[in-house]
Amino acid sequence: MYLALYRKFRPTTFDGIVGQEHITTTLKNQIINKQIGHAYLFCGSRGTGKTSCAKVFARAINCLSPLLDGSPCGKCDVCTKLQQSNNMDILEIDAASNNGVDEIRDLRENIKYAPAVGKYKVYIIDEVHMLSPGAFNALLKTLEEPPVHAVFILATTEVHKLPATILSRVMRFDFKLISPDKIAQNITKIFKESNIKAEESAINLIATAGEGSMRDALSIADMCASFCNNDITYDKVIDVLGISNKQVIYVLLNAILRQDIQTFFVEFNKMVKQGKNLSVLASDLTKGFRDLLVIKSCGEDSTLIDYQKDLLSKMTALANDCSVVRINKALQSFSKIESDLKYATNPQLLIETTALGLVDEEVKKN
Numbered sequence: 517m518y519l520a521l522y523r524k525f526r527p528t529t530f531d532g533i534v535g536q537e538h539i540t541t542t543l544k545n546q547i548i549n550k551q552i553g554h555a556y557l558f559c560g561s562r563g564t565g566k567t568s569c570a571k572v573f574a575r576a577i578n579c580l581s582p583l584l585d586g587s588p589c590g591k592c593d594v595c596t597k598l599q600q601s602n603n604m605d606i607l608e609i610d611a612a613s614n615n616g617v618d619e620i621r622d623l624r625e626n627i628k629y630a631p632a633v634g635k636y637k638v639y640i641i642d643e644v645h646m647l648s649p650g651a652f653n654a655l656l657k658t659l660e661e662p663p664v665h666a667v668f669i670l671a672t673t674e675v676h677k678l679p680a681t682i683l684s685r686v687m688r689f690d691f692k693l694i695s696p697d698k699i700a701q702n703i704t705k706i707f708k709e710s711n712i713k714a715e716e717s718a719i720n721l722i723a724t725a726g727e728g729s730m731r732d733a734l735s736i737a738d739m740c741a742s743f744c745n746n747d748i749t750y751d752k753v754i755d756v757l758g759i760s761n762k763q764v765i766y767v768l769l770n771a772i773l774r775q776d777i778q779t780f781f782v783e784f785n786k787m788v789k790q791g792k793n794l795s796v797l798a799s800d801l802t803k804g805f806r807d808l809l810v811i812k813s814c815g816e817d818s819t820l821i822d823y824q825k826d827l828l829s830k831m832t833a834l835a836n837d838c839s840v841v842r843i844n845k846a847l848q849s850f851s852k853i854e855s856d857l858k859y860a861t862n863p864q865l866l867i868e869t870t871a872l873g874l875v876d877e878e879v880k881k882n
Contacts, residue, residue, distance in 0.1 A: 521741075522734035525706050526568055529587035533565045533572065534702050534730055535694035540569065542689070547576050547586035552636070553687045555659050555668040557644075559675035560691025563729030567608075569691075570640045570669040574598070574606045577667065578634030597633045605631040606638045611646040620647070620654040627658060627666050636667050644670040645677035652679050659685045693728025696720065696822075702730065703737050707748075712741050714748035720822065721753050758793045760800050762823065766830055769804045772846060773838045775875050784868065794863040798854055805847035811835040812843065846874050 527533045530540040539558075546552055556573075558566040575588040575598050582588060588595050597603055609623070623639065631637040641647075647655070659668055659682065670686060672678065700723035707714050722740060726733025736757070737748075744752045754761055764787065771780035787797060807821045808831060814820060816832040823831060835843070849870050860866045 520735065521706060521710070521738045522731045525709075525734070527565070527572060528590055529583070530569075530572055530576070530585060531587065533569050535698045536565050536569065536691055539689045539691065543569070543573050543576075544586035547573075547582060552577050552667065554662050554666065555686040556670065557675070557678075557683070557686040557688045558669060558671045558691060559688065560673070561693055561728060562673055563726070563731030563733075564691040564694060565730065566671040566691055567640065567642060570638075570671060571606065573669065574636075574638035574640065574667070577636050577638070578605065578631075594634045603633070605634045605636070606640065608640045608642065610642050611651075612643045615647045615651055617648065617650040617654050620651045624654065624658050628663060631665055635665065637665050638667045638669060640669045640671065642671045643673070644682075645672045645674045649679075652682060656681055656685070694726075694730055695728075696723040696726070699723035699726050699728075699730055699733045703733060706734070706737070707741075710741075710746075712746045712748065714740075715750050717750040717824070718748045718753045721750060721757075724822070725753075725757055725759075757796075759796050760787060760792060762804075762827055765800050765804045766827060766834075768801060769808065770830075770834055772801075772871050772874055773808075773834060773842060777872065777875055780871055781868070784871075788864055794867060795854070795857045798850055798857055798863075798867055802847065802850040802854060805843055805850060807831065808835045808838070808843050809840065809847065812838075812840055849874060 530544055533540050556570075558570060560566060572588065575590075575595055576582055576586055578594050578598060579588040580592040580594050588598075590596075590599070598606055609619075627637070627639075629637075662668065668686075670678075670682075675683075675688075700719050703719050703723060704714075706712075707719070718740070722736050723733055725736050740748050740753050740756050743756050751761070764783070767783050768780060771777070771783065788794070807823075810818055810820045811832055812835045816828055821828075821831075853866055853870050857863045857866060
């Protein structure tokens with residue numbers, strides 16, 4: 517059976533968890549120094565490694581022969597048994613579908629039983645913010661004074677929804693969004709192991725499209741590999757994502773800022789006829805104006821932007837020819853319509869009128 521890339525390459529050691537060194541270092545030190553807590557809270561955006569880290573930690577604290585950095589060896593009898601889906605010592609609970617008082621009461625009844633193979637019984641409660649108020653109250657006492665063999669790991673994408681009484685009883689770890697560079701490095705490694713060919717520019721585009729989520733990026737990579745038959749190019753990734761080539765975006769940015777309305781309408785309507793997602797197009801234009809401001813403020817060598825050399829020269833020339841006020845006005849105008857496009861009956865007209873609104877009155881008269 518085919519496994520999606522994000523499942524096939526789920527981390528099995530702390531080193532495999534990308535971009536969360538501030539967390540993995542702390543957990544490894546706790547394991548090495550045998551200072552295991554009884555309750556942890558992993559919070560952060562989706563796809564940043566919360567559940568993967570929880571599983572690695574759960575196996576590591578039970579491993580008979582942990583590696584020097586505290587990671588599970590993956591070879592001992594306990595590790596082998598804990599890797600099986602039917603093991604009873606690492607219990608994953610989906611709070612979205614098991615959010616009532618009865619489920620938590622069952623947990624409290626079963627927690628007294630000793631682990632089957634390891635030293636600890638680990639309860640991973642995913643999307644814990646979905647628990648009902650009654651369920652949170654039922655969890656409180658157990659969370660504060662669990663049996664010595666029990667460890668709780670709560671995971672959530674919406675930490676602000678957790679009661680203060682829960683937050684005060686856990687050790688909190690905040691997972692950060694992963695940088696595109698680190699995502700790209702991981703995708704490159706995975707493609708190499710999977711015998712998937714890919715252009716560097718295509719990998720960078722996939723990494724950026726993941727928006728800080730490794731799982732989202734790998735899902736996109738999986739889709740691109742299927743579409744391209746394991747030979748991924750930049751242009752094909754653009755087709756899969758429904759986004760616009762940066763060269764085309766530059767033409768539209770240039771037309772808007774230089775007030776060449778005829779060119780804007782011609783090029784924009786070409787993209788409409790190609791079936792481009794107009795919400796994504798508006799977002800690309802917004803990002804383009806932002807990049808021009810970065811070039812204007814920080815120079816073309818800034819690490820905050822990513823363009824090929826020839827296009828970067830064009831963007832730099834455009835930024836130098838336009839005032840900060842003009843670029844910022846365009847940025848604000850397109851930022852405002854991004855949410856409106858979701859409900860617009862005629863998104864094409866909304867983008868066109870927004871572009872026209874940036875034209876000086878003298879130009880309109882001509």
